[in-house]
Amino acid sequence: MEIRPDELAERISALLEGDAADLLRELETVPAADVASAAKHLEDDQVVDLLKKLPEEISADVLVELGDEIREDVLERLTPREIADAVEEMDSDDAADVVSELDEEKAVEVVELLEEDDRREITQLLTYPEDCAGGIMQLEVVSVREDRTIQRAIEKIRLAWGDVREDFFYVFVVSSEGKLVGRLPVPRLILANPSDTVRSVMDEEILSVQAELDQEEVAQIFQKYDLPSLPVVDREGVLLGRITVDDIVDVIQDEAAEDYSRLAGTDEEEFREDSVWRKAAIRLPWLVTGLLGGVLSAVVLSRYEDDLAAVITLAFFVPVIMAMGGNVAIQSSAVMVRALATEEIRPRDAVRRLTREVGVSIITGLVCAALIFVAASFWWGDMRLGAVVGLAMLAVILISTSVGAFVPLAMDRVQIDPALATGPFVTTSNDILGILIYLSLATSILGR
Amino acid sequence: MEIRPDELAERISALLEGDAADLLRELETVPAADVASAAKHLEDDQVVDLLKKLPEEISADVLVELGDEIREDVLERLTPREIADAVEEMDSDDAADVVSELDEEKAVEVVELLEEDDRREITQLLTYPEDCAGGIMQLEVVSVREDRTIQRAIEKIRLAWGDVREDFFYVFVVSSEGKLVGRLPVPRLILANPSDTVRSVMDEEILSVQAELDQEEVAQIFQKYDLPSLPVVDREGVLLGRITVDDIVDVIQDEAAEDYSRLAGTDEEEFREDSVWRKAAIRLPWLVTGLLGGVLSAVVLSRYEDDLAAVITLAFFVPVIMAMGGNVAIQSSAVMVRALATEEIRPRDAVRRLTREVGVSIITGLVCAALIFVAASFWWGDMRLGAVVGLAMLAVILISTSVGAFVPLAMDRVQIDPALATGPFVTTSNDILGILIYLSLATSILGR
Numbered sequence: 096m097e098i099r100p101d102e103l104a105e106r107i108s109a110l111l112e113g114d115a116a117d118l119l120r121e122l123e124t125v126p127a128a129d130v131a132s133a134a135k136h137l138e139d140d141q142v143v144d145l146l147k148k149l150p151e152e153i154s155a156d157v158l159v160e161l162g163d164e165i166r167e168d169v170l171e172r173l174t175p176r177e178i179a180d181a182v183e184e185m186d187s188d189d190a191a192d193v194v195s196e197l198d199e200e201k202a203v204e205v206v207e208l209l210e211e212d213d214r215r216e217i218t219q220l221l222t223y224p225e226d227c228a229g230g231i232m233q234l235e236v237v238s239v240r241e242d243r244t245i246q247r248a249i250e251k252i253r254l255a256w257g258d259v260r261e262d263f264f265y266v267f268v269v270s271s272e273g274k275l276v277g278r279l280p281v282p283r284l285i286l287a288n289p290s291d292t293v294r295s296v297m298d299e300e301i302l303s304v305q306a307e308l309d310q311e312e313v314a315q316i317f318q319k320y321d322l323p324s325l326p327v328v329d330r331e332g333v334l335l336g337r338i339t340v341d342d343i344v345d346v347i348q349d350e351a352a353e354d355y356s357r358l359a360g361t362d363e364e365e366f367r368e369d370s371v372w373r374k375a376a377i378r379l380p381w382l383v384t385g386l387l388g389g390v391l392s393a394v395v396l397s398r399y400e401d402d403l404a405a406v407i408t409l410a411f412f413v414p415v416i417m418a419m420g421g422n423v424a425i426q427s428s429a430v431m432v433r434a435l436a437t438e439e440i441r442p443r444d445a446v447r448r449l450t451r452e453v454g455v456s457i458i459t460g461l462v463c464a465a466l467i468f469v470a471a472s473f474w475w476g477d478m479r480l481g482a483v484v485g486l487a488m489l490a491v492i493l494i495s496t497s498v499g500a501f502v503p504l505a506m507d508r509v510q511i512d513p514a515l516a517t518g519p520f521v522t523t524s525n526d527i528l529g530i531l532i533y534l535s536l537a538t539s540i541l542g543r
Numbered sequence: 544m545e546i547r548p549d550e551l552a553e554r555i556s557a558l559l560e561g562d563a564a565d566l567l568r569e570l571e572t573v574p575a576a577d578v579a580s581a582a583k584h585l586e587d588d589q590v591v592d593l594l595k596k597l598p599e600e601i602s603a604d605v606l607v608e609l610g611d612e613i614r615e616d617v618l619e620r621l622t623p624r625e626i627a628d629a630v631e632e633m634d635s636d637d638a639a640d641v642v643s644e645l646d647e648e649k650a651v652e653v654v655e656l657l658e659e660d661d662r663r664e665i666t667q668l669l670t671y672p673e674d675c676a677g678g679i680m681q682l683e684v685v686s687v688r689e690d691r692t693i694q695r696a697i698e699k700i701r702l703a704w705g706d707v708r709e710d711f712f713y714v715f716v717v718s719s720e721g722k723l724v725g726r727l728p729v730p731r732l733i734l735a736n737p738s739d740t741v742r743s744v745m746d747e748e749i750l751s752v753q754a755e756l757d758q759e760e761v762a763q764i765f766q767k768y769d770l771p772s773l774p775v776v777d778r779e780g781v782l783l784g785r786i787t788v789d790d791i792v793d794v795i796q797d798e799a800a801e802d803y804s805r806l807a808g809t810d811e812e813e814f815r816e817d818s819v820w821r822k823a824a825i826r827l828p829w830l831v832t833g834l835l836g837g838v839l840s841a842v843v844l845s846r847y848e849d850d851l852a853a854v855i856t857l858a859f860f861v862p863v864i865m866a867m868g869g870n871v872a873i874q875s876s877a878v879m880v881r882a883l884a885t886e887e888i889r890p891r892d893a894v895r896r897l898t899r900e901v902g903v904s905i906i907t908g909l910v911c912a913a914l915i916f917v918a919a920s921f922w923w924g925d926m927r928l929g930a931v932v933g934l935a936m937l938a939v940i941l942i943s944t945s946v947g948a949f950v951p952l953a954m955d956r957v958q959i960d961p962a963l964a965t966g967p968f969v970t971t972s973n974d975i976l977g978i979l980i981y982l983s984l985a986t987s988i989l990g991r
Contacts, residue, residue: 124748128767164892249733256734263730264712264771281729282711285697286704300572319576321789323712323771340788341769344795351799352881358806359877359965360870366881371902378874378907385870386911389863390918396859397923403858407851410858411844415837417862418974421869422808422833422967426826429807433800433814444612454819459826463834470838475845517807519870522970526866 098129104136111141115148122149127156134165143172146181155184158193163367167196175201179208182217188233188342191220228313229306231346232327232336238267239293241276246289248279264323267334268297274332275303303328306335313338314346354436357514358429360385381519388523392417392530399534402541408475409537412467412484413530419463420491420529421522424499427452428517431503435513445504449497456496464489483540487533494532495525546577552584559589563596570597575604582613591620594629603632606641611815615644623649627656630665636681636790639668676761677754679794680775680784686715687741689724694737696727712771715782716745722780723751751776754783761786762794802884805962806877808833829967836971840865840978847982850989856923857985860915860932861978867911868939868977869970872947875900876965879951883961893952897945904944912937931988935981942980943973 103125110118122130134142134157142165146154158181161169170178170193178197182190182205194202194217206214216234223229237255239248248266266284268277277297287296303326304313317325317340324339353363360381368374396403396413403410434448464485472481499521503513551573558566570578582590582605590613594602606629609617618626618641626645630638630653642650642665654662664682671677685703687696696714714732716725725745735744751774752761765773765788772787801811808829816822844851844861851858882896912933920929947969951961 126750126768128769132767252730253734281733282700285729285733286701318789318792319580320574321576323788340771340792341766344766344788344792347792347795348799351796351803355799355803355806355877355881358803359873361874361878365878369899371899371906374899374903375906375910378871378903379910381874382867382870382907382911383914385866386863386914389860389866390915390922392862392866393859396862397856400855404852404855407848407855407858408845410851410855410861411841412837413858413861414840414844414865414974414978415834417865418833418837418840418971419830421970422830423826425807425966426809426829429803430809430813433803451817451819451822455822455826458819458823459830462823462827463830466831466834467838474838518873522869523866526862530862 098125098133100129100132101136103129103133107133107145108137108141111144111148118145118148119150122153127153128160130157131160131162134161139165139168139172142169146173147177151180152184155181159185159189163196166193170197170201175204175208179205183209183213186233186235187213187216187220187336188231191217195221195225223306226310227306228304228308228310228327228338229335231310231313231342232306232338234336236267236326236334236337237263238269238334239279241268241270241292241294241297243293244289245279245284245287245291245293245296248284248293249289252281252284263337265326267326267337268293269334273334275301275326275328275334277301278326301326303332304338305330310346311350314343314350317343318347350436354432354514354517357512358425358432358517360519385519385523388526391527395527395530395534399538402534402538406537406541408477408480409483409534409541411475412471412487413533415467416484416487416491416529416533417526419488420495420525423456423459423492424495424521424525425517427455427496427499428503428521431500432513432517435503435507449500449504452496452500453493456493459496460489460492463492479541483537484533486540487529487536490532490536491525491529494528498525498528546573546581548577548580549584551577551581555581555593556585556589559592559596566593566596567598570601575601576608578605579608579610582609587613587616587620590617594621595625599628600632603629607633607637611644614641618645618649623652623656627653631657631661634681634683635661635664635668635784636679639665643669643673671754674758675754676752676756676758676775676786677783679758679761679790680754680786682784684715684774684782684785685711686717686782687727689716689718689740689742689745691741692737693732693735693739693741693744696732696741697737700729700732711785713774715774715785716741717782721782723749723774723776723782725749726774749774751780752786753778758794759798762791762798765791766795798884802880802962802965805960806873806880806965808967833967833971836974839975843975843978843982847986850982850986854928854985854989856925856928857931857982857989859923860919860935861981863915864932864935864939864977864981865974867936868943868973871904871907871940872943872969872973873965875903875944875947876951876969879948880961880965883951883955897948897952900944900948901941904941907944908937908940911940927989931985932981934988935977935984938980938984939973939977942976946973946976 106121110121146157158166182193194205197205206217209217237251239251251266265278265280267275268279270276277299278301279293279297283296302316302320304316306327306329322340324337326337327335329335349363352366356363356365362377365374365377368377431448467488468481468485471484472478507513554569558569594605606614630641642653645653654665657665685699687699699714713726713728715723716727718724725747726749727741727745731744750764750768752764754775754777770788772785774785775783777783797811800814804811804813810825813822813825816825879896915936916929916933919932920926955961
């Protein structure tokens with residue numbers, strides 16, 4: 096069913112040398128997404144050549160589907176006229192995305208070359224910030240006035256043909272002032288009596304979002320109510336456009352990327368960032384936090400200078416205690432952040448989850464303590480050392496697991512993003528905690 | 544637009560004391576997802592009471608929307624008869640999900656109480672593993688034979704009414720043997736001539752998946768082709784059911800959760816796991832890996848025992864070198880894993896990205912080296928020590944960032960999940976690397 100991208104690329108590569116008609120015949124039935132996948136195995140010049148040889152509506156589809164990096168390269172090699180021709184074939188949301196990727200000057204040229212209608216639509220869409228409902232909506236919708244008949248709604252679908260793609264699910268119903276008042280699922284149109292009024296058949300009390308709403312909240316509405324599409328309105332309730340669920344999938348991925356990047360000690364912005372300087376600027380705050388923690392660790396160690404000098408073997412186990420404290424804390428904090436992100440946690444569940452983490456830490460703590468006890472006792476031939484390291488390991492795992500699980504819950508309660516409590520922050524604080532526990536245990540057991 | 548869950552819970556709580564008719568009137572227009580959100584602010588007994596008082600079709604919807612933990616508690620308090628009544632109102636995929644959550648014995652009882660049709664459907668769905676196309680599909684589809692007319696397709700929609708929810712987008716077209724041969728977008732049905740044959744109007748060459756296909760691959764197809772729904776067939780190509788995009792959203796979240804859990808040193812399974820023993824069993828392999836790394840670190844340190852005993856201050860900076868190596872490696876590996884997961888990376892892009900990481904590491908390395916040089920030189924009053932720690936910091940950041948970025952790329956090239964190269968694996972290997980770099984630099988500069 097699916098075509099291997101590299102094989103398709105080879106065929107395209109050969110066909111580019113030959114007749115344009117052969118190329119078109121071959122690619123006619125291939126989905127644009129497959130052509131776009133093949134493009135990554137072609138030279139940029141070949142991709143540009145391909146886009147020029149294909150009919151405008153097909154090259155527009157391919158351009159929409161291309162990966163960001165390839166598209167950037169390709170757009171640089173196309174003239175404003177060529178880009179404008181492709182943009183006119185696109186859905187308004189994709190068109191606005193492509194234009195927003197161009198540099199300022201070229202974008203202005205492209206927009207000036209567009210037909211009046213398209214220019215107005217794109218200019219309107221570009222006024223919304225990228226990360227709100229207006230920034231991801233498309234303006235192509237089929238709508239009908241509530242006082243018209245079902246027959247009229249069907250005619251509206253006929254009129255919209257070609258402008259709106261076929262996979263739409265609702266005809267939206269508006270008042271005489273253009274305000275959204277309901278929707279008609281397309282299958283219902285088929286079964287309704289053509290002379291019935293739209294008002295008598297439509298769903299009322301439907302969900303919609305204002306154009307200014309943050310895209311994450313839009314995504315939550317889609318997920319909660321399992322919607323295929325959602326109408327977007329302005330502050331007066333006038334229908335502006337619609338968001339479809341395939342655009343929301345990208346938003347959901349971005350949201351997951353945010354938690355992921357926090358855990359790694361960076362920011363989701365970085366994934367879209369090419370400049371080495373800005374990438375470094377995004378990572379440095381996390382690194383400097385870690386650095387400060389490291390200096391604090393050094394201070395703690397220096398306070399035990401005499402003990403360490405007397406029993407230098409003690410220093411050997413600082414890394415393992417540190418590392419394990421960090422590891423268990425990351426595990427428990429990540430599990431908690433994940434739970435908070437995907438479920439609605441009742442206060443009772445929170446207690447249950449904390450108790451569970453303590454249970455887990457007793458098991459993992461006992462296992463790891465036993466292992467390090469054996470390693471330290473036999474390898475370094477000192478049972479007392481083994482006992483100290485093993486006990487410290489148990490204490491560190493118990494405490495770090497619990498702290499790692501508790502902090503995100505507490506932060507969520509006071510409405511701070513719990514994902515901030517993962518990553519370098521957790522490892523750093525547990526590094527210091529671990530060293531303190533270890534050395535205070537060691538000195539009190541081994542004596543001075 | 545949206546209702547606050549706690550407010551709705553309060554209203555429900557009050558209404559449960561009164562007349563069932565009032566309750567129904569109040570909740571009639573409230574989406575099931577909102578009632579389910581309110582349920583987390585109610586006692587389990589109240590939720591059970593609510594489900595019993597609502598009409599079966601509404602309580603079935605609410606039961607489907609409840610969070611996993613609450614649903615588990617609620618299902619325990621419902622009789623097999625009550626569960627069976629609700630299950631009969633559900634779409635087949637939701638019904639199978641609910642039944643699979645029951646304990647063995649109760650599941651058998653519930654299935655036996657179902658009507659013949661529902662029993663057969665659920666039994667069929669339960670034969671597929673949870674994580675394949677068959678495990679997430681629903682059996683409710685509207686299909687028509689290719690040799691029939693458009694009029695007949697419209698009648699099939701009418702017949703299916705009530706069984707299939709309204710938001711479907713395609714009528715699937717099958718051959719006389721039931722094999723999938725095409726599809727009809729619903730809007731096209733409206734515009735077509737009723738006496739045309741289905742074959743003359745349908746889309747051919749449509750995408751479908753076999754029931755055995757892994758759900759991640761199904762999700763990739765949805766994302767690549769921006770589909771609202773996808774038909775599922777058996778090995779002979781016979782139409783079995785369909786998957787809708789709202790089910791795919793959950794799969795995509797699970798996939799993101801997998802990368803996230805790798806980074807944290809656990810497994811995505813853990814998020815669904817309640818047993819403390821099994822949770823510990825999932826985390827322990829990662830922890831034992833970390834432990835082994837820690838023991839190796841101890842061995843490395845012990846080889847420098849004399850140097851450390853002579854200049855104990857050297858030991859103070861072991862934690863900061865270790866921590867920073869781990870931090871930068873996690874950042875660069877996470878950025879790379881993320882890029883690999885969401886984009887198609889050309890070999891040329893891979894080189895570009897690696898070069899970029901080296902660039903970032905030069906900047907972050909110089910900044911962190913300068914800071915630790917100042918701290919070590921002035922705090923501990925030893926410029927030579929400061930120089931050693933600073934140089935080691937620079938070297939560790941350069942090397943760890945590059946290794947962190949390179950390993951996932953290499954793993955992806957040989958078809959191993961690059962996410963396995965993040966988390967504890969990266970920090971542990973960089974701990975040891977960092978200590979080695981630091982101490983060999985220190986001894987060669989400071990001499991014995």
